[in-house]
Amino acid sequence: MSNKTSGVSVLILTKNEEQDLPGCLESVSWSDDIHVYDSLSTDATVEIASAFGATVTQRPFDNWASHQNWGLKNIQFKHPWVFYIDADERMTPELVRSVLSAADSATDAVAFSVRRRDFFMGTWLKHVQTSPYYMRLFRPTKMRYERLVNPVSIPDGPTANISGYLDHYPFSKGIEHWVNRHNSYSNLEAAQIIENRRGKTPFSLTKAITCQDFHERRFHQKEIFYRLPMRPVIKFLILFIGKRGFLDGQAGLTYAALQSIYEYLIVLKTRQLEKRDRDSSFQQKHALLD
Numbered sequence: 552m553s554n555k556t557s558g559v560s561v562l563i564l565t566k567n568e569e570q571d572l573p574g575c576l577e578s579v580s581w582s583d584d585i586h587v588y589d590s591l592s593t594d595a596t597v598e599i600a601s602a603f604g605a606t607v608t609q610r611p612f613d614n615w616a617s618h619q620n621w622g623l624k625n626i627q628f629k630h631p632w633v634f635y636i637d638a639d640e641r642m643t644p645e646l647v648r649s650v651l652s653a654a655d656s657a658t659d660a661v662a663f664s665v666r667r668r669d670f671f672m673g674t675w676l677k678h679v680q681t682s683p684y685y686m687r688l689f690r691p692t693k694m695r696y697e698r699l700v701n702p703v704s705i706p707d708g709p710t711a712n713i714s715g716y717l718d719h720y721p722f723s724k725g726i727e728h729w730v731n732r733h734n735s736y737s738n739l740e741a742a743q744i745i746e747n748r749r750g751k752t753p754f755s756l757t758k759a760i761t762c763q764d765f766h767e768r769r770f771h772q773k774e775i776f777y778r779l780p781m782r783p784v785i786k787f788l789i790l791f792i793g794k795r796g797f798l799d800g801q802a803g804l805t806y807a808a809l810q811s812i813y814e815y816l817i818v819l820k821t822r823q824l825e826k827r828d829r830d831s832s833f834q835q836k837h838a839l840l841d
Contacts, residue, residue: 559654559688560584560628561636563605564619566612568638569595571723576603578641581651584629588622614699614739623691630654633691639720640667646715650688653713661708662689667717672802679796679803681810686710687717699746700739733813741820744777745828754778782818787811 587600590612632654686704696702762768796803
């Protein structure tokens with residue numbers, strides 16, 4: 552860890568990442584302020600981070616937005632800029648140069664998005680990837696997150712894009728790990744949908760287009776997708792045909808299929824939660840009448 556560079560702190564979120572963490576740490580070894588934010592790992596994650604010289608902070612995981620917001624508020628970063636990275640991601644040399652340059656020359660921007668390359672079956676998922684840009688370089692005092700899972704970055708100020716790739720290996724631990732993780736994610740996604748609907752006005756297509764309040768308009772826009780019939784099939788067609796995932800070959804086909812299965816789990820679990828709410832409401836009404 553020689554030739555460290557000042558100016559940008561690094562934040563790595565972990566939970567049992569002894570396999571992927573060493574490679575991630577090597578890719579950010581240019582920073583003199585590396586923080587591993589760990590969700591009570593039971594493997595050698597903490598020992599690996601400590602041996603590398605990273606600062607370790609541990610906290611039980613509750614949900615993504617809450618966990619990440621707590622980290623930004625409570626971890627003592629050395630620098631005013633933070634680059635956030637997961638253990639199964641790697642910074643390319645060009646991205647490192649871009650990050651340092653952006654942090655050094657930023658004027659009014661409070662966050663920068665980088666382009667991520669997802670790899671599967673030895674193939675860069677150049678087309679079928681759900682979203683290529685992610686906001687990863689930011690001033691922690693100007694950033695917050697929303698949503699229980701797959702959190703949305705909410706910067707308090709202007710943003711921009713920078714060059715260079717962040718390489719992501721979501722299947723580094725195998726298909727079984729990816730499936731188990733997304734089964735867990737689908738629980739949170741379904742809970743998020745139900746939470747969004749509680750206390751909200753009934754869905755309105757007009758409000759999705761014309762509502763002046765950003766948060767209310769976004770709620771109705773999301774509901775358009777959530778209410779689509781055959782949503783898993785539509786997601787597959789969007790990824791494989793609309794985004795030309797077929798150009799990624801077998802890897803693209805498999806990835807699009809996995810994403811559609813994930814979407815179907817969300818559909819099923821949302822219905823389950825809705826039924827549970829209806830049953831609970833029905834029982835409460837009858838209890839009052841008895």
